[in-house]
Amino acid sequence: MLSRRYSVDISSINPLSRVPLFVVQRARSVLCSLGSKLSKGLLFTLFFLPFSAFAEYGLNLTEGVTPVSKNIYGLHMLIFWVCVGIGVIVFGVMIYSIIFHRKSRGAKASNFHESTTIELVWTLVPLAILIAIAFPATKVLIDLENTDKADMTVKITGYQWKWQYEYLDNGVSFFSNLSKESNDKRQLGAGGDFPENYLLNVDRRLVLPVDTRIRFLMTSNDVIHSWWVRDLGVKQDANPGFINDAWATIEKPGVYRGQCAELCGKDHGFMPIVVEAKSKEDYAAWVKEQQALQKAAAAAGEREWSKDELMVQGQKVYSTSCAGCHGVTGQGIPGTFPAMAGSAVTTGDIKAHIDIVMNGKAGTAMQAFGGQLNDSDLAAVITYERNAFGNNTGDLVQPSTIKSAR
Amino acid sequence: MATTTSDVQIDIDAHDEHHHGPDKGLMRWVKTTNHKDIGTLYLWFAFTMLLIGGAMAMVIRAELFQPGLQLVEPQFFNQMTTLHGLIMVFGAIMPAFVGLANWQIPLMIGAPDMALPRMNNWSFWILPFAGAMLLSTLFMEGGGPAFGWTFYAPLSTTFAPDSTDFFIFAIHMLGFSSIMGAINIIATVMNMRAPDMKLMDMPLFVWTWLITAFLLIAAMPVLAGAVTMMLTDRNFGTSFFDAAGGGDPVMFQHIFWFFGHPEVYIMILPAFGVVSQIIPTFARKPLFGYSSMVYATASIALLSFVVWAHHMFLTGMPIAGQMYFMYATIMISVPTGVKVFNWVTTMWRGSMTFETPMLWAVAFVILFTIGGFSGLMLGVAPVDIQYHDTYFVVAHFHYVLVTGALFSIIAAVFYWLPKWCGRMYNEKLAKIHFWWAVISVNVLFFPQHFLGLAGMPRRIPDYSTQFADFNMISSIGGFAFGASFLLLTYIIVNCIRNGEPVKDERVWESARGLEWTVATPAPYHTFNEPPKKAEILNESSHIGAH
Amino acid sequence: MQSNNQYFVPHGSYWPIVGSVGMASLLGGFASSLHGNVLGTGLMVLGLVIIIFMVFGWMGQVVLESESGIYNKQVDRSFRMGMGWFIFSEVMFFAAFFGALWYARNLAVPWLGGEGNNFFTGQVLWPDFKAVWPLIQVPDVSKYTVPKGIIHAWEIPAINTLALLTSGATLTWAHWALLNNKRNQIIAGLIATIVLGVIFLALQVAEYGEAYQHLDLKLTSGIYGSTFFMLTGFHGLHVTLGTIMLIVILMRVIRGHFNPENHFGFEGVAWYWHFVDVVWLGLFIFVYWL
């Protein structure tokens, strides 16, 4: 019953039957690699190995590449060791007692049950320890909350389920979606090969320069999201209607990955973040390139498109921007997201169709795409919806129509 | 001494039987005003909900067994997560503790029954209706609640399906039930104690429940307020949680956590009480530091009202707020530490045996402390940046809730079941079950620390391949732990139906407390005459009072 | 019955399960009627009827038991504690809404206007928004109604304050009378209290009418309207309940219930009424005046 009702897109390919074989294969590989990992994990549990050795096994936090993330890491290790220390003492005493003060060993119960002195000691000593932790913690906190004196600012807006990045200093702006390979793979279910960085890859990365103090402004267009890149030491909620800020100075070029960290609906697990840190020169070149691309896209909206062009482009746009809610096959989810197949809107008046796609519907998950997509993409996706999923209306919508509707 | 007591007891029984013993048939349970009957109802209800919530956890763990979407759709996965959390919290843990309170508090303070017996019945009989309403949302169009047990706006307001209004009313009913239950407990403890029992003679389980009841009465109405505002935001155009009208979605979180944080202590204080009863019994030594235990419990309760925003360090709170909530939060470790130290010192130089209840209590002390340590780490605001909304948090709260609250409930059931039904469980099977559960639960939850630190967010149905190994281990542990409940069910049912009869009213060699002075099995009506001063003192001196 | 120093433990009762069925129908029916289900409305009404039936049945039985003298002092104390803690839980319920008002007024609205660490919120998201309280303007005027004005404290609300405060006094006067067994004075005091309660409610209705018809101040007027109607509305509901309870008590007094020693029913309702009174003072100060 479950799979019939909920497996809208994947039921046909859901390989429950393939699971056992897959499990055997996977378990074998897990067991091999795990032998070593697990024993290290266990040792970690028992608090014996020096710490730096763990980073590579994905057992612990990483130090990251910003001053803040490094401070956080240091603090994390400090508290961790404090807890380990206290744990060793408390559990040590307890285990000693369990071994030696048992009746079967002939232990006789003594009758003491009060001591104000000792109660005071074990109130004050932990208190002192906590105060000792609070000092460095406060310092790190003050540092990471201070977003002044930024060299550049990026505004980050969460959408169900993608991120928009706007470089406030140079006008570059784009959306970043789950990459196509990951998206295709997740529709297929378990088994088979996973693309590299499965679910941690996007179609367009957030490119940033190194050694630059960057301010991030976080907000949301619908529900609360949270922008998190572990190596940057940044996690900040993106609240609709409010702007939060955070900052980072990336010290090392590289690619850093993260994910949305606040439950934001159905595809919360599928809105990753990829930051690519480049040298300042490379970054400047990248900005030029983006500005040129944005111009070219605007120009494409000026010409007449053929139906095939529109359908091909439309399918692309649909699968990145719309399929998340309305489903790859346009079936939607009854009660939550309406179907596109045979809907009164997609097969009825073109104006109403253009209107809801461009302006969304206030108070529902249906966003206004007018500000998110350019003329040609909007024209393409509307054309696609009107001709796919058996909607064969034969209608064409041209970018110029969209332009005049703005 | 003991003989005279039981003679008196049996006398009262016989005399009572022809007055009003239990009715027969189903209606006995529907109409009952007897604290023991109602306690039993609560406990079975909680156990049923535990199995339902646990079955949902099994769906979660099965989906997360390997990367890739396999069994359920993301939307359904979110419903499982949400309902698992809600059912475990409101359906399993809280009712189980109320059930224990119903059985034990009158027995432990020498009262004939709860103070307001009819209301006691109502508190229980709201629950099945509320639970049914909550579960029925799963079958409505658009599915059940899928916004997490914390139901943050606007995901739960503007962006949620119609069934959410049923969810809201289910919460209203659960809250109403809890408030009435708590009022009853306060009235019972304050008004029904044997006249010669002073507050500082009370067993710790009674103390912790008294304090918990205060928490409930102060916290649950705030939750009712939160869901009421949700209701009007959803249906009547108010804008409490919408910036466009001058409200703030973060305000929802403040109101929710003002309830939510005390709520987690509501689920742990009675556990502290249980453990404080069991350890002295099996260490054959009075509880160490009785009065500091009472004060520590009260401090934890008070502090719990002023730390709520440690769940919200990343919402953009002003820095002064973050600092304050950080300091207040980590302060809670101090009174909690006092408790842990007291338990350990109670064991120190005792004469310990390790019957099943003691095993669970010892496991509680160790594993709860581990959960407390991760709580402390979470409480440090700047580091919470890396932990928040990851599996590190999931690991934290399952250590305090499963190996904390749930373990203490299991310990309590093994400890008191022989008194309730006059039969002994199978010690050998119970020990096997203990080791099975305690090992598998660590396989289940310990790796989740690593997952969180390595960057796996919570509430996701699918994950990147780098998290695969630990998820598989965790799931295997989860299935093993889940299966252990089948054995537990067998042990309990077997005990009730064919366990070895127990005649000794003391049951455990060194158990102290008024509940051990009545006959075994506990008669339907107890303490029609309040126990005498000497007896009270004798019983309470052994639990460390005085 | 048992000896006098024994606590009265009632035998089984049907009322709780009736109450649960009523509550589930009322709320379940309400939820489905919110989504246009006509059957839901019916179920809701049925639930309400069942609950009223339960309240009268249950309370009736308690009154009967009380009058037959099987409640001793200890039972009385249990009732008192029950009522006291119930009122405390109500206080916490109102605290949630007062908290929301405080938060909106002192934090959320100033932040939307760009204060504190929300400079960019004001600057980037709501450049036209001016944060003033009472919040006549909302950040997004396309989504919420804009009220033309607010209810001023020193008009109807001040009269209402006077009415409620006086009613507190008349009720206390009745209580004194009860302690001195002056039946006519009790009845006079209770009637005065009830009349004042009804006057309060009538004025409140008039105020709502004014707000909706002339001021465009509605539930949908942004956070000001939301907090205003939520707080005053729930308070009004409590006054209504309190008035009904007073009427019941009046009838019991007329029937000769209660005596100077034994009158928990009266006192419980009096506590409730005073609690409603105090909440109103809070409302008057924080919702209307400041």
Ligand code: HEA
């Ligand atoms: C029974 C329930 C329970 C209990 C008892 C606790 C106990 C504590 N919790 Fe936990 N917590 C939860 C249930 C519980 N928690 C739940 C359900 C969530 C998640 C909610 C959600 O988002 O869904 C959560 C989340 C949570 C967070 C938010 C994390 C996040 O989302 O980012 C934080 C942050 O501060 C926190 C802190 C603490 C602290 C400091 C304690 C302290 O009380 C612990 C104190 C105990 C000890 C420290 C151990 C013993 C002490 C000693 C041996 C003395 C010496 C020690 C020292 C001086 C260090 N908890």
Ligand code: HEA
């Ligand atoms: C209050 C107590 C409580 C308890 C007891 C549990 C018990 C368990 N929880 Fe719980 N959990 C929460 C409270 C609790 N949880 C909360 C509050 C959340 C947060 C929700 C949210 O994010 O909103 C959460 C979230 C949560 C998650 C994270 C989900 C996510 O973020 O997406 C996971 C994942 O592993 C999980 C797993 C488990 C497991 C495996 C158990 C096991 O201990 C369960 C064991 C019990 C059983 C399995 C039932 C008994 C057995 C049977 C029915 C027999 C049939 C079974 C087999 C044969 C296998 N829980």
Ligand code: CUA
């Ligand atoms: Cu966006 Cu989670």
Ligand SMILES: [Cu+2]
């Ligand atoms: Cu908390």
